[in-house]
Amino acid sequence: MSTTSPSNTTTTTTTESTTNQIDFLIVGAGPVGLLAANLIIQAGFSVRILDVEYEPNHWGRGDWIHGRTLELLERAGLAEELLSTGVKVDQITSYMNGELQSSIPFVPDEVESKHQYLLCVGQHITETSLQSSLTNQDIEVERPATVINIVQGPDEKYPVRTTVMHLRDEARTEQLDCKYLLGCDGAHSDIRQQLGIQTEGETTETHAGVIDALVRTNFNAGRKDVCMLQNSVAKTISLFPRENGLTRIFVHFDENELEMRKEQYNRNKIQLEDIQREAKRALLPHRLEFLGILYWSVYVVGQRLATEMDAMKQRVFLCGDAAHCQSPTLGQGVNTGFGDVFNLVWKLCMVERGVAKRDVLSTYTKERRPVAQQVLAVDKVAAKAAAGHQSSKEYCNIVQEHRAFTTGFGIQYHHDGNDGGNPLLLPSKEAKVQTGMRAPNFKVFHYVTGRKTRLFEKVHGDWLAFNMLVLADDLVKSREAVESLLAWKHPILSTQIVITTTPADKIEQENLPSSMKECIMLDKLNRAQVHAAYRTSNNNDDVQVVVVRPDGYIGAIVGGTTASELLDGVKKYFEGFTV
Incomplete structure (x- = not known):
């Protein structure tokens, strides 16, 4: 064998x-x-x-990579070539008859990530x-x-x-x-x-035509926008930049017109010329010229x-x-x-x-x-x-309503279930950030270098391990508990990060071991934003421990005033699913 x-x-x-x-x-x-x-x-x-x-x-397929996906790819060391090649899109804009109607950041402002954009790459x-x-x-x-x-x-x-x-x-x-x-x-x-x-689900009669092309136009939207365009005589189209000067154009064929004119707009009968014609009409009064077509197709919309x-x-x-x-x-x-x-x-x-x-x-x-x-x-x-009669501005409003989820940053897993819950998620108290959510990649200052960085900058390339954040608040008071937590080891626990609100000069007086100093991040931006995100309004614990799973989601948030209380909570979490 x-x-x-x-x-x-x-x-x-x-x-x-x-x-x-x-x-x-x-x-x-x-x-x-x-x-x-x-x-x-x-x-x-x-x-x-x-x-x-x-x-x-x-x-003609997956050409949008959202910021949350880039975080995961970067964590595994697989994002570099995509980031150096793709086009970073900051916002989605809507136009009616060539006039700007609205402009919305692609990623909600409250998201803490270095990838607050959409990457368009073939x-x-x-x-x-x-x-x-x-x-x-x-x-x-x-x-x-x-x-x-x-x-x-x-x-x-x-x-x-x-x-x-x-x-x-x-x-x-x-x-x-x-x-x-x-x-x-x-x-x-x-x-x-x-x-x-x-x-389960349905395949609709709605169709979308797509073209990847080199184009020339006097439409002056920025190269960092996804544009939704509409006018009184044309279909709704979306237009967004691609790598190497390419543009992708979607033509959303009107579902009501399709119902009335199935013969004309049958998927097999929609031709390249139909898609080009509707794209040109939607851009009026601006011009659109196709210099070269690399790909075109027609999708049937369904879920x-x-x-x-x-x-x-x-x-x-x-x-x-x-x-x-x-x-x-x-x-x-x-x-x-x-x-x-x-x-x-x-x-x-x-x-x-x-x-x-x-x-x-x-x-x-x-x-x-x-x-x-x-x-x-x-x-x-x-x-x-x-594909309906709603205006491009109303479509953008729908995008805005759901963008935290569609960009991936707002996806949350839940610990409850129909058959015994989820051992990878320990229920937590109500707070801005909870278990099952993506751990925000807050900006902090590295104590040793004094440089501004992000919490998870050090875990890139080490995606197959858990990480532990220790929110120490005043490190002078919590030092004993923090040292006990750092001394505890587990085979699947990798990086340990201590986050403190204590000023650097006071930390220096503590004469900490060099290994501990290297772990320390100073939470002094936006009123100690890391501590604020994880604390509940009635939380008086001196220390909180946040366990972050390999996929970047929070597995457990444990609070306590003593080292033994904190360690018991962390051990309970790992004992729930490890051998």
Whole structure:
């Protein structure tokens, strides 16, 4: 029996009588599958990734990367090329008959992040960047190949038995056993269908035409705006910048007109010329000239959700469009898919390392399915507004209402559930920031260097570990408790950060050990904003401990006045899900 290891994951010629083994098998090599493979390899596990397409089909898909997604990619060391290539968009603007109606920052002002913008970058760049990272680890996508059968295998260590068909080699088949199978194979997921998982939702009669082009226009909107344009004679269109001077144009065909004129605007009958004509009309009285078309297509707007996101006792998982799909109106597809992967992979890896209990894997569906449901609900409202009779200003108001969620910063997981709650989230008292929320990346001052920085600047590249924030308030008073907390170690706890309101000169008088000094951040911006965010109005505790999960969400907030009280609370949290 041959075993595939992380250092040698190339495929050799096999037959049905030979069984290979692998830790993780990924089906689908779009951005979601490629990201999953990267994270798994970083964690030290073996992986193979298949795709049924002979060549990558990059164009026309996930071209918006929201700020929250960039935080996660940066945490895993996978954001640099995208940030250096894409266009950063600050705001969304609406126009009527060429006149500015409204202008809204893309990210709410209260969000604390270094990525307070939308990054517009072609999917081909995202996929190429992720594939290059895999290639550096000697991992290549196997094309064209797919899984044609999934059954329970006889080996308890590798319990998922699959039959892989390699289509290029005269449909050669291979038997492959794996610990986990990730279905990242899109809206028409074959993995989902083989598992017998149904989808709920609807496909509408609403259509959206899209063009990626080089254009020339006297419309003077900034290169850092997403623009919604409308006039009395044209469809609503959205226009936004792309890398290398490209522009993406969406034409939102009117749903009422489509109903009346199905023959003219049937998906198969909408042509490039129809999309170009409506785009030019919407820009009137300005001119729009197409210098070159790189891609065009027509989307059918719909929202569909898989009834289950895992199968075979949490051995097979659906991620991205395989689990939920929506229209491209708000650019949620790749961002929600990446959120799925970052939520899932750290849990899988900790279980396989033997440090987390297997029941944490059930939290993937508990946490991500409600997010997908909310994505679909918001998308349904936004897509209907874009294709209906509402003005572009009213559409922008809908975007503004939901932007905390759609940018990813406002997504929250909940500790309650129908079957025993969530061991990864310890219930917390009411405060501005609570467990299940993204931990804000506040600005602070590093005590040792005196430089302004952000709380999680030091955790980049160390995405597979928990981090602990110790809100010490007056460090002179709380020193004993803080030192006890820093002395406590756990295999999955990495960076420890002490946040204090004590001035630097008073800290210097304490004669602290150098290892402790390096951890200290001064909370002296905006009236001690870090402490203010986590405190309740009646909280008189001297110290609070915030445990941040590998995916950047808050797992626990523990308060107390003594070291033993604080440590008991932190230990209780980790004991709830670790081995």
